[in-house]
Amino acid sequence: MGRVGVLLLNLGGPEQLEDVRPFLYNLFSDPEIIRLPFRWLQRPLAWLISSLRTQKSEDNYREIGGGSPLRRITEEQAIALQDNLQQDGHEAQVYIGMRYWHPFTEEALERIKRDRVEELVILPLYPQFSISTSGSSFRLLEKLWQEDPYFERVKYTVIPSWYKRQGYLNAMAQLIAQELDRFDNPDGVHIFFSAHGVPSSYVEEAGDPYQREIEECTELILRTLNRPNEHTLAYQSRVGPVEWIKPYTEEALVELGDRGVKDLLVVPISFVSEHIETLQEIDIEYRELAEEAGIDNFQRVPALNTHPVFIEDLAAMTLEALDGPSLKFEDVMRPEENFKMYPQERWEWGMTTAAEVWNGRLAMIGFIALLIELISGHGPLHYVGLL
Ligand SMILES: C=CC1=C(C)c2cc3[nH]c(cc4nc(cc5[nH]c(cc1n2)c(C)c5CCC(=O)O)C(CCC(=O)O)=C4C)c(C)c3C=C
Numbered sequence: 001m002g003r004v005g006v007l008l009l010n011l012g013g014p015e016q017l018e019d020v021r022p023f024l025y026n027l028f029s030d031p032e033i034i035r036l037p038f039r040w041l042q043r044p045l046a047w048l049i050s051s052l053r054t055q056k057s058e059d060n061y062r063e064i065g066g067g068s069p070l071r072r073i074t075e076e077q078a079i080a081l082q083d084n085l086q087q088d089g090h091e092a093q094v095y096i097g098m099r100y101w102h103p104f105t106e107e108a109l110e111r112i113k114r115d116r117v118e119e120l121v122i123l124p125l126y127p128q129f130s131i132s133t134s135g136s137s138f139r140l141l142e143k144l145w146q147e148d149p150y151f152e153r154v155k156y157t158v159i160p161s162w163y164k165r166q167g168y169l170n171a172m173a174q175l176i177a178q179e180l181d182r183f184d185n186p187d188g189v190h191i192f193f194s195a196h197g198v199p200s201s202y203v204e205e206a207g208d209p210y211q212r213e214i215e216e217c218t219e220l221i222l223r224t225l226n227r228p229n230e231h232t233l234a235y236q237s238r239v240g241p242v243e244w245i246k247p248y249t250e251e252a253l254v255e256l257g258d259r260g261v262k263d264l265l266v267v268p269i270s271f272v273s274e275h276i277e278t279l280q281e282i283d284i285e286y287r288e289l290a291e292e293a294g295i296d297n298f299q300r301v302p303a304l305n306t307h308p309v310f311i312e313d314l315a316a317m318t319l320e321a322l323d324g325p326s327l328k329f330e331d332v333m334r335p336e337e338n339f340k341m342y343p344q345e346r347w348e349w350g351m352t353t354a355a356e357v358w359n360g361r362l363a364m365i366g367f368i369a370l371l372i373e374l375i376s377g378h379g380p381l382h383y384v385g386l387l
Pocket residue numbers: 011012013014027032033034053056057068069070126130132133196197198199239270271274275276277
């Protein structure tokens with residue numbers, strides 16, 4: 001066996017407040033996050049949306065100490081995985097490739113090349129697959145692979161999702177059981193699974209398996225946990241005006257409060273590290289909302305981070321991937337090449353859905369342009385260098 005590497009993929013997060021705006025710009029420049037009918041619109045729109053969202057995002061990051069802990073935790077996971085493999089007699093270098101912030105995927109590939117890695121396992125730190133997360137990183141990797149002939153030599157395999165693995169399920173069940181047992185009446189606690197949402201069109205039109213995988217993952221965790229508690233699954237972190245998959249976490253919490261639920265345990269399930277959505281959105285915003293709705297005892301299960309059972313399973317997954325058949329970028333699911341996130345496919349005259357969508361889009365662009373002009377004294381054409 002040649003030199004072995006493991007590439008951990010993750011989203012990345014701003015490490016300090018100054019990073020928030022460029023981080024958001026990178027995120028919204030990704031066509032897997034905002035898909036537009038014209039490529040040329042991507043960057044101006046990314047600039048616009050990131051500018052409009054920076055203040056709100058900065059306020060959120062300020063509430064958790066001024067930055068995301070994602071890099072630190074992912075580095076700890078990488079070290080723990082490398083040590084675990086080494087203790088079992090396997091020499092492998094673990095690399096981190098973030099999609100929207102440092103260390104970027106491009107930097108990881110440079111290191112992999114410099115170290116002359118010959119065999120590589122590509123392991124996204126997302127248990128479930130989504131076009132917007134693992135799919136986006138795979139698409140970028142495929143492009144980088146094609147651009148550099150060095151990578152023709154690298155034998156690689158991709159792990160698309162891994163939420164069914166018993167080691168992961170055991171680690172999740174252990175964490176939940178531990179938190180349940182802190183309540184006075186553990187069996188009476190309502191378990192609330194909160195997953196990061198995606199726009200409904202990803203699932204309904206692009207065939208993103210994300211929602212199905214989240215639902216199946218929830219069932220598998222509950223089966224492993226083997227407790228009698230009632231449960232709910234809902235989706236958090238909606239952004240923008242389009243419809244996202246339902247139920248929404250904020251609505252589900254209010255409904256449970258109205259039903260008289262007093263003890264609630266939140267389980268974040270689409271991510272394996274603490275991040276802004278757990279530390280700020282769940283621990284601060286949703287807690288406040290739940291308490292207002294009458295839920296007196298609101299607790300959360302910590303993210304897996306470097307839980308030893310989880311790290312052991314990442315190591316086992318790596319070794320199985322090295323021994324098993326290799327899976328290429330083109331083998332892992334992705335949307336149709338020219339798929340559009342909005343409902344129209346074919347133009348028809350009259351007040352059709354397509355016409356309404358276009359009216360809405362043009363009105364929105366006009367409105368935003370006006371807003372920018374009012375705030376800054378300069379119009380958008382000035383900013384993109386056209387005036
Ligand atoms: C599996 C997890 C995630 C999915 C699916 C996902 C889709 C998705 N996200 C946005 C927009 C934003 N995401 C942001 C931060 C963020 N997203 C995830 C995970 C998933 N996103 C994480 C873990 C984080 C936090 C990283 C950190 O800094 O700790 C943000 C920025 C933060 C904010 O302003 O709230 C945005 C914006 C979309 C549009 C989307 C699906 C299309």
